[in-house]
Amino acid sequence: MIEVIDAERCTSCDICVNVCPTNVFDKTDGIPIIARQADCQTCFLCELYCPEDALFVSPFADASQSVDVVALKQGALLGSYRRAVGWTDDTRELRGVDRSYLLFGH
Amino acid sequence: MTGRAEKLSATAGSIESDADVLVLGGGPAGTWAAISAAEHGARVVLADKGFCGTSGATAAAGTGVWYIDPDPALREAAMAGREKMGGYLQARRWMARTLDCTYAQSNRLAEWGYPYPVDDSGKSQRNSLQGPEYMRLMRKRTKAAGVIILDHSPALELLVDDGGAVAGAAGLRRQKDDRWVVRAKAVVIATGGCAFLSKTLGSNVLTGDGYLMGAEAGAELTSMEFSNPYAISAAFGSVTKTLFYGWATFTYEDGSVVPGAASKGGRSAIARALMQGPVYARLDKADEEVRRSMRASQPNFFLPFDRTGIDPFTHRFPVTLRLEGTVRGTGGLRIVDDTCATTVPGLYAAGDAATRELVCGGFTGGGSHNAAWAMSSGTWAGQGAADYARLAGAASNRQVARAGTVALRERADRPFAPAQLARAVQDEVFPYELNYFREAGRLEGSLERLDALWAEASSAGAATEADVLRAREAAAMLATARWMYRSGLARKESRGMHRRDDFPNQDERFRHYVSAGGLDEVWTAPRTHADGAYAEAAE
Numbered sequence A: 001m002i003e004v005i006d007a008e009r010c011t012s013c014d015i016c017v018n019v020c021p022t023n024v025f026d027k028t029d030g031i032p033i034i035a036r037q038a039d040c041q042t043c044f045l046c047e048l049y050c051p052e053d054a055l056f057v058s059p060f061a062d063a064s065q066s067v068d069v070v071a072l073k074q075g076a077l078l079g080s081y082r083r084a085v086g087w088t089d090d091t092r093e094l095r096g097v098d099r100s101y102l103l104f105g106h
Numbered sequence B: 001m002t003g004r005a006e007k008l009s010a011t012a013g014s015i016e017s018d019a020d021v022l023v024l025g026g027g028p029a030g031t032w033a034a035i036s037a038a039e040h041g042a043r044v045v046l047a048d049k050g051f052c053g054t055s056g057a058t059a060a061a062g063t064g065v066w067y068i069d070p071d072p073a074l075r076e077a078a079m080a081g082r083e084k085m086g087g088y089l090q091a092r093r094w095m096a097r098t099l100d101c102t103y104a105q106s107n108r109l110a111e112w113g114y115p116y117p118v119d120d121s122g123k124s125q126r127n128s129l130q131g132p133e134y135m136r137l138m139r140k141r142t143k144a145a146g147v148i149i150l151d152h153s154p155a156l157e158l159l160v161d162d163g164g165a166v167a168g169a170a171g172l173r174r175q176k177d178d179r180w181v182v183r184a185k186a187v188v189i190a191t192g193g194c195a196f197l198s199k200t201l202g203s204n205v206l207t208g209d210g211y212l213m214g215a216e217a218g219a220e221l222t223s224m225e226f227s228n229p230y231a232i233s234a235a236f237g238s239v240t241k242t243l244f245y246g247w248a249t250f251t252y253e254d255g256s257v258v259p260g261a262a263s264k265g266g267r268s269a270i271a272r273a274l275m276q277g278p279v280y281a282r283l284d285k286a287d288e289e290v291r292r293s294m295r296a297s298q299p300n301f302f303l304p305f306d307r308t309g310i311d312p313f314t315h316r317f318p319v320t321l322r323l324e325g326t327v328r329g330t331g332g333l334r335i336v337d338d339t340c341a342t343t344v345p346g347l348y349a350a351g352d353a354a355t356r357e358l359v360c361g362g363f364t365g366g367g368s369h370n371a372a373w374a375m376s377s378g379t380w381a382g383q384g385a386a387d388y389a390r391l392a393g394a395a396s397n398r399q400v401a402r403a404g405t406v407a408l409r410e411r412a413d414r415p416f417a418p419a420q421l422a423r424a425v426q427d428e429v430f431p432y433e434l435n436y437f438r439e440a441g442r443l444e445g446s447l448e449r450l451d452a453l454w455a456e457a458s459s460a461g462a463a464t465e466a467d468v469l470r471a472r473e474a475a476a477m478l479a480t481a482r483w484m485y486r487s488g489l490a491r492k493e494s495r496g497m498h499r500r501d502d503f504p505n506q507d508e509r510f511r512h513y514v515s516a517g518g519l520d521e522v523w524t525a526p527r528t529h530a531d532g533a534y535a536e537a538a539e
């Protein structure tokens, strides 16, 4: 579930508040807060839409985990999903590399 | 129906508007319906519980698509190949028109700029859609078609007129703390299936709301016994994408192989093993080439592994099976004609909110049929609703009432606790020994408890403003579970995904559909196969 909004990177654009399907975030005067973490469905979509790679969704769906933000940044894990689907400027060619057609029917 | 209690007052909603067609739900079915209705001249409003573009099963998961070139031999093979699995409950005519429509709409996606991959021979490959990419595009196209989108605006109940026709819906704007009411000449329910808050990928917004709202207006359901698919994921994770487990070896704690366990055709062996203790997987049958294709094709599959330091090809990791209910089941609102009309005038259904029995029979796994159905049924329902609205003309003076019941009516005594109710329903539908493997005595035991929960919830008071959505979701899950198990009891055989320990074989006498409905009293009734002649020919 969602664990991190990195205050250093977040620009308070509120996109995550809008796009989260389960309404986990709340707007504030500054950066959004994770207001209803237990409602997070671990879909990773807020990460895709955050233009600053300021969010981190832990893969543990049923329990909150403590997360080391410094390590995440060092390991380039913030924004890793966005890069992998080609939603960053320098990975755009990845949008068209789906090779599922080779894998279906196995 | 019991839902005429409250007349719609002018002050009931914080925002009110009129439309020709109101679409509830903004996944693939809802967005295709909205676009199609707009293209047929309707003024369209679309309301989604979450955010149209990220919400629902497709946006988070992505889907294979039943896209088959219009070569008669290929089409024939595609249809024939699924009939046995689905228990011979499909209807050829519906399969054929779904293939046609999916082909046409996928090609429109290409025109709209969906980045389909090109294979080594230079051919564009169109049988897979990346969820976020597809649904971002669908949102854009829905807006471009002139549709008004209400995000974070779950529908709570339908509106009906004096004659019993559907006349709009009312809901919540949960980020504005107010309400909406849209009067419409026709409504398309595209709210997805019911996955019982199991955290299967992208599906916690899918709690069967459309089934409950439809039933409150008098709509029927069908094939609700086909509602027990369970999908594999890492035990700790939400990514229930099962294709790659075709390359897995499943083992017990001690490392020995679980006999018969497989993603396809051996999932029940995994369920049985999980009832005894932990089960592990390793995707050790994938060679280097396949591994590379997997990474390129489904980046989200790897998130749980990359973020926990597990190499799924060389490390063993614990797995679980999460219930997907009617999201990858085939039950839903019954549709009665080619426009995806339901049994209630003015009400249409599409996608997982509608039954998929016509294209899938009693089984959908490893399919791509659900995605094809969402596209196609959305397209048809949108057009059907637009045509219906046009014929209805300027019937704006009709008396309209709210159809909502449980959690919405004023009652003297206590409101019910939604979280507690949701958990109580999960306790009946999650356990493999109740739902994966069904048996009369166990189903009856569950139904007794579920009926008692319903009696309690339906006599409870109106939920508070803060938890009215949760209360309606829990009530919808409860209603769904009762239709599922009643239908499961009625089908005294095993067919498709419905397995009865007490009737392990498919029985020719049950090659029919099971309709279901009712709220306080749940009923079921057999219904002849849509295509009787075809059913006989397939013997």
Ligand SMILES: Cc1cc2nc3c(=O)[nH]c(=O)nc-3n(C[C@H](O)[C@H](O)[C@H](O)COP(=O)(O)OP(=O)(O)OC[C@H]3O[C@@H](n4cnc5c(N)ncnc54)[C@H](O)[C@@H]3O)c2cc1C
Pocket (backbone or CB within 6 Å): A021, B024, B025, B026, B027, B028, B029, B030, B047, B048, B049, B050, B051, B052, B054, B055, B056, B057, B058, B059, B061, B062, B063, B064, B065, B066, B153, B154, B155, B156, B190, B191, B192, B193, B200, B201, B202, B203, B205, B206, B207, B209, B210, B231, B239, B240, B241, B324, B327, B328, B350, B351, B352, B353, B367, B368, B369, B370, B371, B372, B374
């Ligand atoms: C992990 C996973 C993998 C899958 N893979 C495949 C595959 O490979 N091939 C395939 O064919 N199918 C697949 N499916 C099934 C497929 O995703 C669904 O059939 C498809 O998403 C159905 O589309 P839909 O528009 O009906 O519902 P959804 O995409 O689920 O959208 C429903 C929408 O309704 C909204 N909603 C819900 N309640 C309300 C309410 N009360 N008011 C307003 N809006 C509401 C939701 O927010 C959501 O946006 C998969 C499903 C899962 C979970």
Ligand code: SF4
Pocket (backbone or CB within 6 Å): A005, A006, A009, A010, A011, A012, A013, A014, A015, A016, A017, A031, A032, A049, A050, A051, A052, A053, A054, A055
């Ligand atoms: S989307 Fe990213 S940058 Fe924008 S408010 Fe959310 S966390 Fe901050």
Ligand code: SF4
Pocket (backbone or CB within 6 Å): A001, A002, A019, A020, A021, A022, A023, A024, A039, A040, A041, A042, A043, A044, A045, A046, A047, A057
């Ligand atoms: S992972 Fe999904 S549900 Fe969780 S906060 Fe992000 S967008 Fe919302």
